[in-house]
Amino acid sequence: MRVYTVQKEKQPEVIQCNCCGKRILIENGIVREGVFSADCTWGYFSKKDGELHSFDLCEDCYDKIVKTFRIPPKQIQSNEMI
Ligand SMILES: [Zn+2]
Known part of the structure; x- marks a missing residue:
């Protein structure tokens, strides 16, 4: 018989x-400092x-x-910190 624990979320080993x-x-x-992550899937009307x-x-x-942005990023204070 095998008992499995609930699989943890994917944890990064290296972020550069x-x-x-x-x-x-x-x-x-656990990521111990601030990091900005961006993902974008380019759409049909793009060149990508x-x-x-x-x-x-x-x-x-x-x-x-x-x-360097002409318009700064939108900022919202999050109250749901882990
Ligand atoms: Zn850097």
Whole structure:
């Protein structure tokens, strides 16, 4: 007989900032610093139809990049922190 525990969520082993290459700190499968993750599946009317693009940014690179935006990102304070 085998008893299985509920499978845990997929835990990352390595995350690297796509901009600067810095390794994001992960301890026991838990991300221990700020990281911005983006995923986009390009649609039919784009030049990348059907391609999934994804990347991660460390918090410093995120801050540098959004400072170049003409319109800043929308920010909402989340009260549901784990
Ligand atoms: Zn970075």
